[in-house]
Amino acid sequence: MSKFLIVFKREYAQVVKKKSFVVGLILTPVLMLAFVLLPALLAHMKADGTERLAIIDQTERSIGNQFAESLNEYKLTDDEDTPYYSVEQVYTINPGDSVRFRAVEESLREQINDKNLKYFLVLRQDADLVDSSMYIVTNSDNFRSLRRFERKLSDLMASVRLEMSDINLSVDSALTLTRSIDLVVRDTKGESMPFLTKYFSALVFVMVLFGTILGYGQLVMRSVIEEKNSRIMEVMISSVSPFQLMMGKVIGLGAATLTQVAVWFAMGAGLFLLRSSFDIDPSIDRIVFNPAIIVFFVLYLVSGYLLFSTLFALLGSIVTSDKEAQSLVAPITMLLILPVILGIAVVQEPNSLMARVLSLIPFTAPTMMMMRLVFVAPTLSEYSLFSGIVGEALLGFLLVVAAFAGMVWLTSKVFRIGILMYGKRATLPEIIKWLKY
């Protein structure tokens, strides 16, 4: 067995055996799950009065009226007759009359902003054929209601579409064959996802990424410092090359990180399979179960960890104590936490120049790109390796990998000398001198 593997195995075992590892393994997904489920639970408790809505119907089958009628089954409380929803008005607008349509839509938007209305549903001309021709506008995040609308519309559309087709099948049995439609939800600004949802999802992703990279990166640093302080380094260096030792540590602890992520994924997959049994906000669904976001989360976690842990190995080799290291850790933490600090700015313009540049600089890329990915939340049709957010994310990832390679070179130069310096912190001129060996 190569010596790298021996070091790797020990470093891995040392972390995985720790109680804190198991705690983090369980606690993080529990917190994330709480984040996903808590709004659902809160929404169930929330019933602060009848919700008013309006409908713009441009179809020729008066789907709007049928929909309004179907909402009557929902009551505010089980034993009372107060309806949960009150449809204030159904505007039937001729498909050709775009002037009136715009005027009505504008006034409804204002009513929502004034809180006179909670929702308005728009059924464009061909809504009976194409799902994306209907959307709902609201500033509310009560996705329990949104889910109800979605269900009712699905049923309604299924039967309308069946009637239109010539299939000789009873309506009831065909219904079970139809899938539920994906109702597009917009806020009054035209954004398709509520701000808070995006912001908090992005924050959760970034914090998990940040915490994992920083936590495990610092473990690498501590492990180096411990070996320096316990004077074991000299024995180690007489058995393995400094490079083997350094990479064994970095990759060994990295494997522990991956173990953690793999367990989270297994939990996530379980959640994915179970998701139909509880109400998950559709927009959270679009973020948490977005393949692009998941893939890049793993890529950035791995590459970001490798880059930063190698940097931390370098720091560990030039300082003499944990305390001394802390002053150097602070600026690194800043690099990673930058997207959170700039969060509001990024939210408003995820494709601004600043956000783009920061998401391509290797040290800020992992968290910044993750933040942007969540904000843009690309749909499958937007996936392209050479353009758009997915293309940029790929480029950012490659840059992080390149930076990691450079960091390995730099660290291997400094490491082999730094680890044997006791009692004195290396100065910058000294380190530059070491690079020339």
Added chain:
Amino acid sequence: MLLTLDNICKSFGDTVAVNNLSLQVPEGVIYGIIGPNGAGKTTTIRMIMNITIPDAGRVLIDGQPATPDFRNRVGYLPEERGLYKKMTVTEVLVYMAQLKGCSAQAAQSQVDPWLERMGLFDYRSKKVEELSKGMQQKLQFISTILHDPDLVILDELFSGLDPLNIEIIKDILLELKRNGKTILFSTHVMEQAEKLCDHVCMISRGRKVIDGSMTEVKAQFGRNSVQIEIEGNGHFLRELSGVLHVTEFNNYLELELAEGVDSNEILKQVVERVAVRRFTQLEPSLYNIFIEMAQVEQPGSDMSGGGDSV
């Protein structure tokens, strides 16, 4: 394994730590590098271990520059000791042996016999940090030789060990030597070097001042002197012909004789005058040679630290 140092030099800034040092460690001997503190012993050993890179000169193993494989054939106990504190005694021994190229099974099978021999068997499942400092020293010594190295390098081996453990370790070293292993150790405690070494090399201020087998060195520095313990007054000893110098100690006297003087003649003369309890022909001790050489090297400097540790 034949170890050769060929004109190695190392400076740290303005300080010359090792200056043009050449030496050859023959196979199957116990080789002592002795010298005062700061003489360059540790720097020399670190250069042999490729931890410090010489500014000039070469380190040769069997006549060839060291290959990475060399690491596996050496057991190294550095002056600065340390082990993984959170690992258990057995774990740490197996890990260190694995890093020297042993398989886990082979290492495991060696652990218990060694622990037993060093009196650590009952601690085999304890964490290293739970052991006393002396025990950790013994543990580190085991980890140095567990992988059965051809060359054992021990930097200030005996510091921090009690006499009982020193004896155990001496026995082990002699056993290793019988098995054809080469042992190189550094110390500033002359008595230990004298009891153990076949070959000594004394360095001072980075340069070699004595190098040779123990008998050669003693012959080179040999003086004709005797130790004598008598009853009564020994004043007359100074007047005896052939006696150059008398040093009085609490219970005995040391007489330095002129070259070619037979000590038996002296004994006859003394027996005629007083009762003799003890009469010993003296070899120069390494300690005396050390003091003498060190004073030549560093005139006026305080060398009292040379032999006080025992």
